Amino acid sequence: MQIIHTIRELREWRKTAGRVAFVPTMGNLHEGHLALVREARQRADHVVVSIFVNRLQFGQGEDFDQYPRTLQQDADKLKGEGVAVVFAPDEKELYPRVEQRYNVEPPHLQNELCGAFRPGHFRGVATVVSKLFNIVQPEVACFGKKDYQQLAIIKGFVADLNVNVEIVPVDTGRASDGLALSSRNQYLSEAERAEAPRLYRELMAMAQAVKGGNLAYAELENTARAHLEAAGWAVDYIEIRHADSLEVAHAGDKNVVILAAARLGKTRLIDNIEVRQD
Amino acid sequence: MQIIHTIRELREWRKTAGRVAFVPTMGNLHEGHLALVREARQRADHVVVSIFVNRLQFGQGEDFDQYPRTLQQDADKLKGEGVAVVFAPDEKELYPRVEQRYNVEPPHLQNELCGAFRPGHFRGVATVVSKLFNIVQPEVACFGKKDYQQLAIIKGFVADLNVNVEIVPVDTGRASDGLALSSRNQYLSEAERAEAPRLYRELMAMAQAVKGGNLAYAELENTARAHLEAAGWAVDYIEIRHADSLEVAHAGDKNVVILAAARLGKTRLIDNIEVRQD
Numbered sequence: 001m002q003i004i005h006t007i008r009e010l011r012e013w014r015k016t017a018g019r020v021a022f023v024p025t026m027g028n029l030h031e032g033h034l035a036l037v038r039e040a041r042q043r044a045d046h047v048v049v050s051i052f053v054n055r056l057q058f059g060q061g062e063d064f065d066q067y068p069r070t071l072q073q074d075a076d077k078l079k080g081e082g083v084a085v086v087f088a089p090d091e092k093e094l095y096p097r098v099e100q101r102y103n104v105e106p107p108h109l110q111n112e113l114c115g116a117f118r119p120g121h122f123r124g125v126a127t128v129v130s131k132l133f134n135i136v137q138p139e140v141a142c143f144g145k146k147d148y149q150q151l152a153i154i155k156g157f158v159a160d161l162n163v164n165v166e167i168v169p170v171d172t173g174r175a176s177d178g179l180a181l182s183s184r185n186q187y188l189s190e191a192e193r194a195e196a197p198r199l200y201r202e203l204m205a206m207a208q209a210v211k212g213g214n215l216a217y218a219e220l221e222n223t224a225r226a227h228l229e230a231a232g233w234a235v236d237y238i239e240i241r242h243a244d245s246l247e248v249a250h251a252g253d254k255n256v257v258i259l260a261a262a263r264l265g266k267t268r269l270i271d272n273i274e275v276r277q278d
Numbered sequence: 279m280q281i282i283h284t285i286r287e288l289r290e291w292r293k294t295a296g297r298v299a300f301v302p303t304m305g306n307l308h309e310g311h312l313a314l315v316r317e318a319r320q321r322a323d324h325v326v327v328s329i330f331v332n333r334l335q336f337g338q339g340e341d342f343d344q345y346p347r348t349l350q351q352d353a354d355k356l357k358g359e360g361v362a363v364v365f366a367p368d369e370k371e372l373y374p375r376v377e378q379r380y381n382v383e384p385p386h387l388q389n390e391l392c393g394a395f396r397p398g399h400f401r402g403v404a405t406v407v408s409k410l411f412n413i414v415q416p417e418v419a420c421f422g423k424k425d426y427q428q429l430a431i432i433k434g435f436v437a438d439l440n441v442n443v444e445i446v447p448v449d450t451g452r453a454s455d456g457l458a459l460s461s462r463n464q465y466l467s468e469a470e471r472a473e474a475p476r477l478y479r480e481l482m483a484m485a486q487a488v489k490g491g492n493l494a495y496a497e498l499e500n501t502a503r504a505h506l507e508a509a510g511w512a513v514d515y516i517e518i519r520h521a522d523s524l525e526v527a528h529a530g531d532k533n534v535v536i537l538a539a540a541r542l543g544k545t546r547l548i549d550n551i552e553v554r555q556d
Contacts, residue, residue: 101384102384102438103383104381104382104383105381105382106379130439131439134439134441156380160380161409162409162413
């Protein structure tokens with residue numbers, strides 16, 4: 001496994017590599033990332049994993065400076081997974097002018113759900129993923145469904161800008177108590193960690209209700225929100241949306257996704273469950 | 279020479295083509311385009327010319343519907359030029375949802391110079407060129423310096439988004455009286471056509487003055503504007519800018535470009551001259 005830090009070396013390596021599957025990450029890898037890597041390995045001759053904490057997708061007051069940088073541990077985890085290349089550029093390599101002048105601009109969806117609480121976040125994601133695709137030039141790229149809105153936005157720009165990369169969604173990895181795996185789980189205190197699976201349980205209860213034919217989406221959303229708030233959470237949103245377009249779901253939509261973001265103390269957790277009935 | 283209408287067939291052809299040079303056009307080809315094709319042929323095994331009148335870059339009230347569509351004549355002109363593929367998609371092929379949701383968004387430069395008179399134009403150009411690059415996946419692409427601001431914006435997004443395409447600028451083709459070759463010249467009446475080279479003459483006079491050390495840029499701009507207006511032109515802008523960044527030039531900048539857009543009757547003409555002294 002090679003660790004490559006520059007675009008030039010990556011492009012040089014790419015010239016003779018065959019079919020490439022790509023897993024972009026911000027490092028601080030956990031089992032959820034490794035599931036993406038294993039999926040990628042099934043789909044190509046070579047797997048490239050990028051590790052880059054992307055300033056562009058962090059807002060004012062977010063945890064960019066504190067975000068864990070753990071390249072050596074990450075590389076150790078990837079060694080046993082059949083990864084060909086870890087691409088770990090520094091900031092100057094991807095943003096040599098500091099300012100990113102040209103951006104991939106998503107539509108209004110970027111300002112909804114998580115976007116309403118993280119202005120500019122999805123523009124930053126779309127732009128850096130676009131840059132990384134242009135550098136790595138993979139045939140396939142794997143993304144977790146845990147970041148469901150991010151996945152929708154990546155699928156969106158790939159389709160709209162005719163990017164020649166197949167996007168493979170991978171199911172959310174979970175702890176045995178249901179908590180979605182996330183780099184941010186490590187910020188949780190012991191008590192918060194014990195409380196955290198409630199988010200998943202509430203989403204599951206909503207999913208069961210929707211599967212059972214309950215069409216009172218607003219009521220379901222309000223009930224789950226009340227449960228979380230009573231347990232000390234600050235809820236950013238809980239919403240039932242169309243599973244593919246992420247538009248507000250209408251009663252009778254066959255495929256929906258229930259998405260939530262909520263804060264426990266200082267830690268913001270997100271999760272979602274798809275309900276597909278077509 | 280093949281004429282290909284679909285993305286799928288183009289991608290299929292691309293798999294076995296070697297090094298590709300690309301010339302994106304809106305068709306209605308003239309000698310200026312053929313100069314781009316000849317430059318492209320020097321730089322690759324295969325030349326792809328796209329012909330697509332891109333609705334996205336036309337504003338309200340512009341000539342999208344009237345823009346000449348002359349595929350058969352264009353193909354005839356390209357046959358003798360060693361072109362491998364003419365890519366001529368229809369609108370549904372490039373914009374299957376009609377609406378383009380994700381765009382390549384240029385910085386403020388998109389609202390200056392021509393952009394001040396054509397809102398959305400350069401976003402539309404950057405977006406369609408980005409799409410075409412993703413479809414054709416060329417090693418090299420040739421663009422005319424006649425559309426100098428367009429060239430700057432394409433160079434800009436290629437650099438900022440790490441697009442792996444070498445951009446080759448090609449000098450402006452001119453009629454013997456100096457008029458820059460343009461599809462829109464055919465809209466000129468006989469009298470307008472006789473008057474049209476004045477634009478180039480005024481730019482040349484300014485370039486001579488700058489080369490001679492005249493640093494009174496605003497005065498030079500005002501004089502040229504007055505000459506054109508006295509001859510019946512409506513001037514959108516005449517400006518001296520930094521040749522590479524297109525920022526407003528400062529006295530003493532070594533490399534500048536003098537750009538103008540002005541209307542003769544209903545026809546809007548643009549032209550520019552670089553003055554490089556480094």
